[in-house]
Amino acid sequence: MILAYCDLERDKHLVPPGHPEDHKRLEALSRALARPEIAECLIDRDTIGDSWRKASLEDLELVHTSSYVTSLSKSSASTLRRLDPDTYISPESFETALYACGAGLSAIDLLESGLGTFGFVGMRPPGHHARPSQAMGFCLINNVAVAARYLAKKRRRVAIVDWDVHHGNGTQEIFWDDPFVLYVSVHQSPLYPFTGLAHETGSGQATGLTVNIPLPAQSTGQRVRQALEEIAQPQIEAFHPDWILVSSGFDAHRSDPLASMCLTSGDYFDMTRWVATLAPQSGRTIFFLEGGYDLHALQQSVEACLSALSEGSLRPEPPSSGGPGLVEITRCKEIWGL
Ligand SMILES: [Zn+2]
Known part of the structure; x- marks a missing residue:
């Protein structure tokens, strides 16, 4: 059974009209969760009760500077404000972000207590672009990074698999020299935020624990799966993670x-099946919602992902194949000696 979080009422993060990262994304997600063949695989809300907690300021400071956290909390008193060309904060954004981040931490605690086989945290704003002291790319708090550091503090080894189409620059920066966290990203390149080149591989004791697989525009699911299976998988297996956290854009x-890119919801089904096979044990894999801005595609892709986690067969679209990317995959394999 899947431990899933999606709370429409707690989402009070406002953005200007027409902004792609808005509340309608969570409505699409909740439609996916409500689909009968998905809903029957989710742990009942009554069983979880009020276990979903808000993150504390100390939790946020696991990866963010205290001055940044203070500045975000003070922004809550003002009106809708622009923090960078595409990132906004509204009066209740900080409170919303605390719940979004806390849901990941609650999922860890609940799964560790034996409740659920996989976690799926559907929240906004997303997180993987958020840097230690800077909001960017729609992200205020780096939710997956706070969760990973929360586990690393308990001496757990964490592999973050980031298949959002954008590179998770914030996550990479946070764990650049952290030997407890492996960061793997497959993303379109060149594309915002223009980081995540193949030769960026970490430093110090964490040299080799950042794995970037940049793929060209028009890449299909076949190429993404190939990148994950042939480059990411050997690194993840060698790392022996206790937990796998998926930055699931x-x-x-x-x-x-x-x-x-050219992926379909069917590809997300296959990618989810792939990551599920790497799970060190039941209840040690959590998916964190990152991007996804076409509402119908988001709904179908989440349905496919959750179906794959529950041994279902819901593939709203067939997987995609062919296309560019072989040259880039070969270049990456050379870097990793594969
Ligand atoms: Zn993205």
């Missing part, structure tokens, strides 16, 4: 307005 879908 769905914006590599072919319908997404912010990128130019």
